Amino acid sequence: MKPNFSLRLRLFNLNFWGIPYLSKHRADRIKRLGDFLNVESFDLVLLEEVWSEQDFQYLRQKLSPTYPAAHYFRSGVIGSGLCVFSKHPIQELTQHVYSLNGYPYMIHHGDWFCGKAVGLLVLHLSGLVLNTYVTHLHAEYNRQKDIYLAHRVAQAWELAQFIHHTSKNADVVLLCGDLNMHPEDLGCCLLKEWTGLRDAYLETRDFKGCEEGNTMVPQNCYVTQQELEPFPFGIRIDYVLYKTISGFYMSCKTLETTTGHDPHRGTPLSDHEALMATLYVRHSAPQQNPSPIHRPAERSLLISVLREAWTELGLGMAQARWWATFSGYVIGLGLLLLALLCILAAGGGAWEAAILLWTPSVGLVLGGGAVYLFHMQEAKGLYRAQAELQHVLGRAREAQDLGLEPQPAPLLGQQEGDRAEEQ
Amino acid sequence: MKPNFSLRLRLFNLNFWGIPYLSKHRADRIKRLGDFLNVESFDLVLLEEVWSEQDFQYLRQKLSPTYPAAHYFRSGVIGSGLCVFSKHPIQELTQHVYSLNGYPYMIHHGDWFCGKAVGLLVLHLSGLVLNTYVTHLHAEYNRQKDIYLAHRVAQAWELAQFIHHTSKNADVVLLCGDLNMHPEDLGCCLLKEWTGLRDAYLETRDFKGCEEGNTMVPQNCYVTQQELEPFPFGIRIDYVLYKTISGFYMSCKTLETTTGHDPHRGTPLSDHEALMATLYVRHSAPQQNPSPIHRPAERSLLISVLREAWTELGLGMAQARWWATFSGYVIGLGLLLLALLCILAAGGGAWEAAILLWTPSVGLVLGGGAVYLFHMQEAKGLYRAQAELQHVLGRAREAQDLGLEPQPAPLLGQQEGDRAEEQ
Numbered sequence: 001m002k003p004n005f006s007l008r009l010r011l012f013n014l015n016f017w018g019i020p021y022l023s024k025h026r027a028d029r030i031k032r033l034g035d036f037l038n039v040e041s042f043d044l045v046l047l048e049e050v051w052s053e054q055d056f057q058y059l060r061q062k063l064s065p066t067y068p069a070a071h072y073f074r075s076g077v078i079g080s081g082l083c084v085f086s087k088h089p090i091q092e093l094t095q096h097v098y099s100l101n102g103y104p105y106m107i108h109h110g111d112w113f114c115g116k117a118v119g120l121l122v123l124h125l126s127g128l129v130l131n132t133y134v135t136h137l138h139a140e141y142n143r144q145k146d147i148y149l150a151h152r153v154a155q156a157w158e159l160a161q162f163i164h165h166t167s168k169n170a171d172v173v174l175l176c177g178d179l180n181m182h183p184e185d186l187g188c189c190l191l192k193e194w195t196g197l198r199d200a201y202l203e204t205r206d207f208k209g210c211e212e213g214n215t216m217v218p219q220n221c222y223v224t225q226q227e228l229e230p231f232p233f234g235i236r237i238d239y240v241l242y243k244t245i246s247g248f249y250m251s252c253k254t255l256e257t258t259t260g261h262d263p264h265r266g267t268p269l270s271d272h273e274a275l276m277a278t279l280y281v282r283h284s285a286p287q288q289n290p291s292p293i294h295r296p297a298e299r300s301l302l303i304s305v306l307r308e309a310w311t312e313l314g315l316g317m318a319q320a321r322w323w324a325t326f327s328g329y330v331i332g333l334g335l336l337l338l339a340l341l342c343i344l345a346a347g348g349g350a351w352e353a354a355i356l357l358w359t360p361s362v363g364l365v366l367g368g369g370a371v372y373l374f375h376m377q378e379a380k381g382l383y384r385a386q387a388e389l390q391h392v393l394g395r396a397r398e399a400q401d402l403g404l405e406p407q408p409a410p411l412l413g414q415q416e417g418d419r420a421e422e423q
Numbered sequence: 424m425k426p427n428f429s430l431r432l433r434l435f436n437l438n439f440w441g442i443p444y445l446s447k448h449r450a451d452r453i454k455r456l457g458d459f460l461n462v463e464s465f466d467l468v469l470l471e472e473v474w475s476e477q478d479f480q481y482l483r484q485k486l487s488p489t490y491p492a493a494h495y496f497r498s499g500v501i502g503s504g505l506c507v508f509s510k511h512p513i514q515e516l517t518q519h520v521y522s523l524n525g526y527p528y529m530i531h532h533g534d535w536f537c538g539k540a541v542g543l544l545v546l547h548l549s550g551l552v553l554n555t556y557v558t559h560l561h562a563e564y565n566r567q568k569d570i571y572l573a574h575r576v577a578q579a580w581e582l583a584q585f586i587h588h589t590s591k592n593a594d595v596v597l598l599c600g601d602l603n604m605h606p607e608d609l610g611c612c613l614l615k616e617w618t619g620l621r622d623a624y625l626e627t628r629d630f631k632g633c634e635e636g637n638t639m640v641p642q643n644c645y646v647t648q649q650e651l652e653p654f655p656f657g658i659r660i661d662y663v664l665y666k667t668i669s670g671f672y673m674s675c676k677t678l679e680t681t682t683g684h685d686p687h688r689g690t691p692l693s694d695h696e697a698l699m700a701t702l703y704v705r706h707s708a709p710q711q712n713p714s715p716i717h718r719p720a721e722r723s724l725l726i727s728v729l730r731e732a733w734t735e736l737g738l739g740m741a742q743a744r745w746w747a748t749f750s751g752y753v754i755g756l757g758l759l760l761l762a763l764l765c766i767l768a769a770g771g772g773a774w775e776a777a778i779l780l781w782t783p784s785v786g787l788v789l790g791g792g793a794v795y796l797f798h799m800q801e802a803k804g805l806y807r808a809q810a811e812l813q814h815v816l817g818r819a820r821e822a823q824d825l826g827l828e829p830q831p832a833p834l835l836g837q838q839e840g841d842r843a844e845e846q
Contacts, residue, residue: 115803
């Protein structure tokens with residue numbers, strides 16, 4: 001590696017809004033997207049909401065001369081909607097599907113059927129190991145009464161843990177995607193505080209695009225204006241986040257968003273705005289290397305975010321258990337009705353009533369049973385995330401008691417007295 | 424670290440067979456297990472099939488003086504059944520739930536409800552990073568006609584990938600658990616070939632216990648003798664596997680199994696035999712370090728195992744798609760019946776027939792719908808694993824074309840010409 005080593009990376013991220021039969025002008029948009037990506041020749045293209053595998057195959061074929069490597073992350077009933085195109089060979093890839101992702105009976109929202117996930121691809125560039133993650137979290141349908149908040153916080157925690165545990169020998173970590181969270185939202189803070197990832201919009205020296213870096217804006221003709229009413233300038237829910245592990249320094253030279261039109265001023269490529277970032281990786285001067293020990297304000301922010309997430313997951317668990325109990329009563333009611341019907345039928349009376357009530361009774365038992373099982377599994381999933389947070393908080397408290405700095409897990413253990421058996 | 428550094432680790436692994444109301448003498452067995460573990464004072468205790476969280480809490484309380492750290496891995500409707508007790512502080516922990524784990528309608532087998540998973544705990548001992556994994560894969564109910572084979576192979580692949588991606592900065596990797604696979608089974612070979620994990624039973628210098636290292640033996644009074652009929656000496660499905668990443672050498676000094684009785688010759692602790700291993704980690708002499716480049720026979724074994732797994736997943740996918748198509752026809756039939764009933768009812772005739780057939784028609788549509796969704800998701804999960812295998816095989820072929828050695832992913836990329844943008 002040369003002493004004046006510098007690696008330039010150009011990224012493109014877009015939530016493509018590719019719902020077959022529902023998303024407007026899908027065929028035209030994907031054609032224009034392919035043309036644009038071929039002309040621009042980014043290093044990495046990360047897409048979300050490419051729900052149809054045919055769309056991915058179309059892009060793969062169209063982009064193969066410029067982006068020889070591509071992958072579609074499959075999961076759930078419909079898929080994760082995630083795919084990547086790379087100019088460089090993909091050395092390794094894997095994915096993690098989130099344990100919690102909404103409710104199957106919220107069919108009109110549909111997230112549960114998608115198998116939301118995080119995809120990982122490992123690239124080796126100029127001797128550097130580059131872990132790139134692409135993800136799409138559960139949508140927010142009602143900010144005032146967000147019934148999916150606990151699930152999104154749990155997803156953010158799983159995402160943070162997945163990045164934390166799979167990037168330990170990476171030199172560079174990149175995360176792109178639609179987090180469906182505003183920058184100040186709990187899940188977003190949890191993710192950034194736990195992984196140490198930095199927000200390209202806040203770090204860049206040169207930003208061009210929508211006001212406040214927003215990625216869903218009222219100027220976009222595909223956006224439902226009503227949904228953005230409380231936010232006249234739009235919202236920022238798509239991100240490019242990055243960090244280097246050690247010995248390197250990463251900077252975002254430019255960050256650009258589309259502005260409600262396609263990059264050539266036509267109709268937009270999607271209802272979301274695309275993000276285009278130019279990042280540089282360089283050897284770090286000592287003062288540029290982020291300190292492994294957080295400053296006191298940062299430390300207390302981490303602890304407070306962990307605590308807040310713990311509480312939110314607890315509220316979600318209480319709700320899940322309430323639903324499990326409620327559906328338990330529904331099953332009981334269904335069984336009672338069935339028993340009554342059997343008695344009526346055995347007595348030879350009210351045959352018609354028995355036949356009429358047969359379907360709703362069986363429906364109550366089976367429906368209640370399915371809802372019960374679902375919410376039991378939901379409670380277990382939330383409890384799992386809460387227990388992991390509890391463990392991290394416990395380690396932080398132990399470190400504090402020993403007079404050490406509470407810090408993210410990668411560093412927690414290193415300052416603990418290891419009680420090993422050495423013989 | 425001293426030059427004559429040596430770390431001794433004593434492990435205990437047991438599939439506890441702790442099904443509430445069904446497993447015999449559960450309360451007595453867990454009491455005796457707790458007493459035994461307290462007396463023996465292992466470094467790490469890894470248990471599977473602790474299905475009741477109350478049992479875990481009982482053990483946690485009983486073992487807390489000897490094993491201050493403990494964790495229960497929660498997932499699915501019932502749980503993963505996995506838990507750990509450690510004499511040393513657990514620095515970090517997380518888990519991965521397998522995407523595929525049997526069929527919800529196979530209620531009598533029940534695996535689907537369990538949320539089978541792999542748990543990871545990171546320990547720091549004498550300056551070494553020790554990643555310990557505990558897992559339990561889908562059971563094998565019929566070896567001659569194993570309908571869960573593709574799921575178990577997919578689980579083995581997910582397990583191997585999880586270990587591969589999360590252990591990159593670990594010095595020592597341990598995997599304990601009930602793999603529900605015989606040593607020569609495809610999934611077992613895939614796991615060992617891809618991760619490089621070595622089998623303590625094959626490596627140990629001193630083995631005591633059941634013939635051929637078996638962990639389910641006919642001498643055990645809780646074992647259904649009929650199931651073991653084709654295997655007069657029993658089967659080996661529980662494992663201690665290990666590896667060191669670099670600079671260290673690990674050896675298994677002793678491995679012991681119980682022999683159908685508890686260690687003090689009473690009734691057994693479970694229907695499985697416990698595994699007790701004493702492992703040593705030392706600085707490696709150069710000749711002791713496993714070569715990063717596999718020998719030709721090993722290389723071709725890896726490629727052939729990857730290919731075989733790819734084929735098996737393909738067969739599973741075909742089966743899943745067949746079921747999805749079949750359930751599609753069932754939905755169609757249900758809709759047809761419903762339409763006919765509506766016509767009959769509207770015509771004012773055959774009311775009784777319409778009412779009687781209402782339930783089965785709705786049942787066909789809803790049941791068929793659920794089965795369709797399940798198998799679509801199954802096909803996606805198998806395709807996902809197959810695509811990952813395909814990618815690894817593709818990398819291996821590229822390496823071969825370039826005259827390089829085909830080798831597991833950790834090494835594949837290092838020998839590839841990185842085409843990076845350096846400016």
